[in-house]
Amino acid sequence: MSVHIPINNIIPFSLVDGPGARCSIFVQGCNIHCAYCHNPETQRLCVGCGTCVRACPAGALRMVCGAVEWNRDTCVKCDTCIHVCPNHSSPRILYLDAEQVFERVRSYMPFIRGVTCSGGECMLYPNFLSELFGLCRGVGLGCLIDSNGTVDFAEHQGLLALSDGVMLDLKCWDDTWFASLTGADGKAVRKNLEFLAERNKLAELRVIVTVNRNDPEAAVRGAAGALGERVASTRLRLMRFRHFGVRGEMEGAPSPTDERIDAIEGLAKSLGFGTVVVS
Structure with missing residues (x-):
């Protein structure tokens, strides 16, 4: 029987959530709580x-x-x-199953190339993702997962087989930084980085650049070391922190300078990343 899960939003056409025009599906609920979260209303039920x-x-x-x-x-x-809302939540939630979401997705064809599931953290609902991706595959749509990387992908290889890959957030490299920023540690993220790369399922690695709240230089170096020769085929996206939508302790925090972004981009290229995108 299909499971109904909380859906925060479905964006019919997005050009920033993977290659080509895509339908982006945002689930409600997350297992970490980033200080810089740009969608804090998706964190809790x-x-x-x-x-x-x-x-x-x-x-x-x-x-x-x-x-x-x-x-x-x-x-x-x-x-x-x-x-x-004092709870980082939203009352504007729809409980939908995979078939109901797919009906919405199908109505946007043939103007989209695929779907991207995000959140919140969409990997909290792997059975839903597997069913939805199976339906999307059946009509020729690609399927991407946008994940914070804290759920072990090795336990969901059937889902990975249905997906084109994972856009993985590497928020910090050092666990002290990771705990300070998210309330958790980054061990699972580092494990997933290697696991996904080994199986050619790392669609994009994402590193956000903040001012004094994470370690993007260390994250780029650490990722390059973990990837080894696979770094040349890895797409890296450097994302400049912007305070829009952020609430709480980082509300109004500054964005990094162009000079710092340029320096990290240069570092990434020197370490052999095949594609480096700045956004």
């Missing part, structure tokens, strides 16, 4: 505190049996609900 109900200017939310109910027709998408 709603606990029904009612704060958003009282704040909604359109009256699109109400409490029903202790849970928040969202009226899509009344909602004006002003985002007041997610701005006032």
Whole structure:
């Protein structure tokens, strides 16, 4: 029986979530909590505190049996609900199964090349992903996973076989930095980096560059060492931290300078990365 999972958003056409035009699917829920998260409303499930109900200017939310109910027709998408939520959540969630999501995806054909599942952390729902990817493969759509890398991909090789690969976030290399930024450690991420590369499933490695909140230079060096000869075939994306959408301790934090970004790009190229993209 298909499992219904919480879906935060489905973007019909995206040009930034993998090659070509893609449908991007954002699940609700994450197992780490990054200080720089640009989608903090996707981190947790709603606990029904009612704060958003009282704040909604359109009256699109109400409490029903202790849970928040969202009226899509009344909602004006002003985002007041997610701005006032004390739980890094959103009441604008749809519980859908793979077939229901696929029906939406199929309606965007033939204008998309594939789907990308993100979040939150989409690897918290591997059975959903396997079913959705199987359906998408059946109509010729590619399938990518955008992951924070903290779920062991070695335990989900059937899902990997259905996917074109993983866009893997390498938030920090050192565990002290990783814990400070996310509340967890990066051992699983480093393991997944090597595992995915060995199986030609590392579609893109992503390193964010912040000011004094992570170690991007060390991450680039560490990844290059772990990849070995495979570094030449690895696509690396360096992402400049921007404060838009960020809430909490890094709200309003500065972005790195062009000079620092250029220096890290030069470092990556000197270490042999085949493709280096700055965004």
